[in-house]
Amino acid sequence: MxxxxxxxxxxxxxxxxxxxxxxxxxxxxxxxxxxxxxxxERRLAFRFSRLSKEKGVQISPELRAKLALAxxxxxxxxxxxxxxxxxxxxxxxxxxxxxxxxxxxxxxLGDPVPVEDLVQGxxxxxxxxxxxxxxxxxxxxxxxxxxxxxxxxxxxxxxxFPPGFPPANSDHQGFDLSRAGEAAGGTRADRRAALIPDARxxxxxxxxxxxxxxxxxxxxxxxxxxASGLPEPRLFRTARDTVVKHYQWMLRTDFLPRIVDPDIVxxxxxxxxxxxxxxxGRRDDRPTMPIEFSVAAYRLGHSMVRDFYQWNRVFRFxxxxxxxxxxxxxxxxxxxxxxxxxxxxxxNDLSDLDDPNAGDGLRLxxxxxxxxxxxxxxxxxxxxxxxxxxxxFNPAKRIDTLLxxxxxxxxxxxxxxxxxxxxxxxxxxxxxxxxxRAAMVELATGPQMxxxxxxxPLTADEILHGxxxxxxxxxxxxxxxxxxxxxxxxxxxxxxxxxxxxxxxxLTGVGGTLVAEVFHRAxxxxxxxxxxxxxxxxxxxxxxxxxxxxxxxxxxxxDGDAEKINPLGDGPIPTP
Numbered sequence: 001m002x003x004x005x006x007x008x009x010x011x012x013x014x015x016x017x018x019x020x021x022x023x024x025x026x027x028x029x030x031x032x033x034x035x036x037x038x039x040x041e042r043r044l045a046f047r048f049s050r051l052s053k054e055k056g057v058q059i060s061p062e063l064r065a066k067l068a069l070a071x072x073x074x075x076x077x078x079x080x081x082x083x084x085x086x087x088x089x090x091x092x093x094x095x096x097x098x099x100x101x102x103x104x105x106x107x108x109l110g111d112p113v114p115v116e117d118l119v120q121g122x123x124x125x126x127x128x129x130x131x132x133x134x135x136x137x138x139x140x141x142x143x144x145x146x147x148x149x150x151x152x153x154x155x156x157x158x159x160x161f162p163p164g165f166p167p168a169n170s171d172h173q174g175f176d177l178s179r180a181g182e183a184a185g186g187t188r189a190d191r192r193a194a195l196i197p198d199a200r201x202x203x204x205x206x207x208x209x210x211x212x213x214x215x216x217x218x219x220x221x222x223x224x225x226x227a228s229g230l231p232e233p234r235l236f237r238t239a240r241d242t243v244v245k246h247y248q249w250m251l252r253t254d255f256l257p258r259i260v261d262p263d264i265v266x267x268x269x270x271x272x273x274x275x276x277x278x279x280x281g282r283r284d285d286r287p288t289m290p291i292e293f294s295v296a297a298y299r300l301g302h303s304m305v306r307d308f309y310q311w312n313r314v315f316r317f318x319x320x321x322x323x324x325x326x327x328x329x330x331x332x333x334x335x336x337x338x339x340x341x342x343x344x345x346x347x348n349d350l351s352d353l354d355d356p357n358a359g360d361g362l363r364l365x366x367x368x369x370x371x372x373x374x375x376x377x378x379x380x381x382x383x384x385x386x387x388x389x390x391x392x393f394n395p396a397k398r399i400d401t402l403l404x405x406x407x408x409x410x411x412x413x414x415x416x417x418x419x420x421x422x423x424x425x426x427x428x429x430x431x432x433x434x435x436x437r438a439a440m441v442e443l444a445t446g447p448q449m450x451x452x453x454x455x456x457p458l459t460a461d462e463i464l465h466g467x468x469x470x471x472x473x474x475x476x477x478x479x480x481x482x483x484x485x486x487x488x489x490x491x492x493x494x495x496x497x498x499x500x501x502x503x504x505x506x507l508t509g510v511g512g513t514l515v516a517e518v519f520h521r522a523x524x525x526x527x528x529x530x531x532x533x534x535x536x537x538x539x540x541x542x543x544x545x546x547x548x549x550x551x552x553x554x555x556x557x558x559d560g561d562a563e564k565i566n567p568l569g570d571g572p573i574p575t576p
Contacts, residue, residue: 011048011291011441047124049288051276051514052444053452057486063479064439067491068432070470071401072408085258085505087309087394088375091206092255092550093301095214098200098207099130100522101294124289126251126519127526128244131214133197136236143195144178149222149236151215152178152195157363162320164576167313167568168367175567176364177202177212179334189356192334192363203335205328206309209370216564217557218243221540242539244528246548249538251519252530254549259300259399260515261500261508268516269531275453276517287525290518292449295438296489297514300507302430303494304396307404312371313568316392320573321367326406332368339364350409371566372554378565381543381551386562398505400498401469401491403431434490446492446510447485455509458492460484462499469498 011021059067101124133141136149146152154176158169177194184191194202201211222239230238256265272279276290310316311324327348331337338359342349352358374394378386387393397404407430426432450457463484464472470491475483487495493511500508507515524531538548540556558564 011050047286047288048291048294049277050444051290051292052448054444054448055442056444056448056489058439058442059435059482059486059488060479061439063475063482064435064488065426065432066474066479067470067472067483067488068426068429068435069408070472070474071431071491072403072405072429073471085304085396086376087304087306087396088206088210088372088550089255089258090301090304090306090396091204091210091375093259093298093304094207095130095201095210096126096251096255097298097301098198099126099128100124100298100518101289124287124518124522125525125527126244126248126522127528128214128240128247130198130201131196131211131218131243132240135240141197144197149239150219153212153215153219154178154194154363156366156369157361159365159367161367162314162573165314165367165573168365170366172366172369172567174216175212175366175369177208177215177334179363181362187356188338188359188362189334192339192359192361194334199335202333204326204330205332205337205364205368205370206375208333208364209372209375212370213372213554213557214243214247217553220557220559224540241528244526245530245533245536246538246540246553248523248526248528248530249536249548250550250553252523253547256516256519259507260512261503261506264508264512264516268513268520273517273520275513277521287521290514291441291443292489293514293518295434295441295443297493297507297511298518299434299490300399300494300497300511300515302403302407302434303399303401305404305407306394306397307406309394310374310388310392312367312369312374312566313570313573314367316374318572326404332364367568369567371568372558373566376551376554378551378555381549381555383551383555383560386565398498399494399507400505401466401494407431435488438488438490443489446487446489446495449489449492449510449514453510453513455513458487458495458499458509463487463492463495466495467498469495 058064131151133144135141136145144152153174155174156172156176158171160169162168177196180191180193180195182191184193193199194208196202196211200207202208218239221242222235225235225239225242252265252269277285277287305326307326308323309326309329311329313319315321315324315328317323325348327350331342331350331353332339337353339361340359341347343352343358371388373386373388374392377393378384408428409425410428410430410433427436444452446463447457449455464480472480472483489510493507493509493514496509496511497505497507500506502508506512520531523529530536537546540548540552542548542552542556554565563569
């Protein structure tokens with residue numbers, strides 16, 4: 001099963017003797033062993049690289065723990081920001097991360113894999129292999145598809161709460177991911193597992209809802225092509241090409257400018273990359289994933305996560321279920337949760353989730369179906385009828401050095417699998433895990449990367465005090481000096497966004513450059529690529545010709561139907 005948290009990296013060209021790289025393996029504490037990979041590992045491992053010219057000096061384990069705790073203290077209100085990023089983009093970022101880092105060759109272990117698929121599957125590309133697997137005709141991926149070429153969807157389970165409320169009390173076909181079910185045998189966790197290529201896309205309900213929307217998007221494109229008379233032999237390939245290119249266009253024009261300084265995005269996509277895998281600059285032109293991106297810069301989304309969401313008509317501030325906590329979004333997923341309410345009086349108690357046989361639910365309860373209007377702003381695409389009251393809309397948290405405190409105690413299913421001995425408490429802290437992973441691979445520091453990229457570095461005052469982010473009051477004078485000298489890259493790029501005066505809350509400098517260049521390279525590496533075909537423009541219906549945003553994608557996927565975008569409806573729920 002694919003886990004969100006990787007503890008082994010095959011870093012190409014990372015040795016000093018030209019023998020083809022090293023595998024770096026960690027033990028969860030920051031210590032790592034480096035070894036030469038076998039020929040089989042070199043052939044099959046996902047390809048990481050090191051952009052920095054030198055490895056970094058790491059902060060001490062004691063400082064790492066203190067910094068992590070400072071980053072995950074009790075939530076404080078976000079500073080006022082002139083830019084509101086809808087919360088759905090937090091989980092679109094996670095969906096894209098899983099697309100970039102899915103090692104598709106593991107899906108097919110034991111099955112024949114064509115060389116082209118092997119190279120593509122172990123290289124980073126924005127090609128939606130986390131949605132498609134190896135396609136409907138490959139034996140390892142056929143279970144994700146219906147006979148007609150649609151991707152499978154599942155049916156939610158009607159539940160008694162709220163009583164006398166038919167939308168929640170009845171099943172809804174097509175509003176859950178397809179799941180293994182009783183026929184799978186094994187533990188209850190095995191039976192509730194989603195039938196999708198990447199189990200990480202069911203590790204919380206929000207990213208699972210994004211994945212479900214992309215399944216609906218593919219199915220709608222498929223039907224659109226069938227209606228146009230496209231013959232069967234070309235149907236899947238054309239549908240996937242159409243979906244991937246519209247997805248890439250949406251990432252380039254809608255997603256990236258919301259999280260990265262738009263000037264950096266425009267420069268990279270107009271004039272090309274300056275630093276990462278510059279064309280003609282390497283003997284091996286196969287794409288890789290720089291660990292500076294994977295382990296640091298693209299972990300920006302962790303700071304965008306809210307601790308509570310106004311999820312739908314039932315789970316909102318004025319609904320009978322109250323606000324949906326982040327813990328509940330983990331609970332009502334198949335990979336981290338058990339699709340069942342907590343057994344005790346505290347609905348936010350997650351202690352049972354480590355047991356793979358806990359919980360009765362095998363399908364998503366109908367009262368937890370997402371209301372996409374609360375995650376994305378449909379007024380941006382001319383649909384004010386799909387707006388919710390301002391106080392019921394979910395903005396993402398500002399990108400900064402603060403994580404909500406629920407991320408200090410992750411459910412075990414998000415990183416280690418269930419049924420194992422419980423790890424030390426600090427190892428459940430997401431900030432600590434991120435900082436420890438950087439230490440494991442001896443990641444370059446923020447100041448190092450700024451010098452290498454020719455970017456003005458943060459000052460000592462900016463590193464230590466930032467702009468209404470993590471307060472470092474508990475650090476000693478020596479620890480402050482150590483942090484300034486060897487600032488972990490992840491903390492550094494979040495501080496950059498925090499003190500960004502021109503575009504508050506957006507990545508800039510080192511972080512913005514890394515993210516924009518890796519996305520550009522990952523689109524270039526895809527077999528369907530808007531970078532390799534710069535004249536391509538969106539062809540599907542959108543609010544304005546030549547554009548295609550995430551809201552446009554959702555409208556097309558759900559046929560513009562308010563009942564599909566929000567099946568639980570609006571208004572107070574009648575008391576029976």
